[in-house]
Amino acid sequence: MEGPSTSKQLPNTSADEGVLTVDVTNNVLVDSITDLPVNLIRPDLIMSTDGSAENEEDSTKLNLAYENLYEVPRTIVERFADYVKYLDLSHNKITNLDALVHFKHLTSLIADDNPITENCLLPPLPKLQLLWLNHCKIASLYPWVGKLKESCPNLNYLCLMGNPAAPSDFNGGTFYESLQYRLFVISQFPSLNHLDDRKVTYDQRQEAQRLYKRPLLDRLVRSRNTGIGQLVHTPVTWTSVQNKLSTFWGKDRGSDRNLLI
Template sequence: MDQNITPANMLESTDDNTEEPTKLTLAYEKLYEIPKAVVTRFSNHIQYLDISHNKITNLDALVHFIHLTSLIADDNPITENCCLPPMPKLEILWLNRCKIASIYPWVGKLRESCPNLTYLSLMGNPAAPSYFNGGTFYEYLQYRLFVISHFPSLTHLDDRRVTEDQRTESERLYKRPLLERIVNPKTGSIPQLLIKSVTWSSVHNKLSTILGKERREQRNLFI
């Protein structure tokens, strides 16, 4: 795509009385980055941006989209090394079928950048266990509850609504005392589980021992 040209059919205004468009789609444009010309021309008023089905790996340019509330970035080679810039107004984020291989500590950084997310979808990423990518039911539950625990405003994760039971269980499992129990009591050191990127199979092995007794004594996890 020519970085100096934005086809008219890529722009859409959500209000007939608004001169500037509020929606912009750059999907299927074989882009490796968001064009600088687009940033300069549209970042001050775009609220909905679709950059799906491209080759984008760096989202730093989004810092200029100060009114962005919805971002669709499916099918890009985005990994857990890609951090979104501060976007406090962002409410909807789709990162389906990207290359995110590890949720921790990436999801914590995402929360710092986008604390007000209400819709988040990470389906099809290696870090989002499901039956479709070989994940177990337990891994799926831990992934889901872990992500929910980071976003108080989240109402939908992936293809399912966040329920009150899930919210309650996520707070019980991932509050501070749990992390303190994971720390080695003899040395006070934090194990590799918490200081480097890991897969949910290793999280399962660590947490299953700690939570086993509690899971037998308390009610089952909900989905």
């Protein structure tokens, strides 16, 4: 007979193991991964914490892919945040990355295939150089990219392929939309060397600076008689960006090949 203060754990299965515990006393559900004791963390999640790894690089990597996570567990944060530099959260159900604020040394973050939207803002990660958010749910670049720039100003590698806000041949985007997306993102990150599946070229950076340089945007924001003033204050799709910019520059909206370069 169990005592009144004991917790009853659901039967273990390969799918449910370590996922849920029922607290009978308080009649609440508890995320047992979050509260998982350190000695029960799966060994393959721990690369090394005592210098026993084959090399220093392995000791700073943490792989949490395919773990059916809705958030970064507190126990994981407490155990690994002080030294992990490479973190893989791909193929989970994460929508909030606030817990990463504790990963002060993080330089690489892989979070592909999560239901992350433009409402998910990364905490300050000044050391982050590589960020993959492929096949997430990011539907609008503005103001999300600006917030990303503030949080991660030193990105060298950024990959957003498969998101609605990153038009390409793979998701039905036109050449015009893909080019505008690419130039806009490049304009926000001076240190960016690689965007999606291609390197950032000198010509692309020059054109991005010419097209999206700050004085021009400020001038457009102050102009209340143009549609572009509303554009920079509200989340939009790149289709509407194309239409508004085409109107401002006197371009034909119906032509995808009338590039702003």
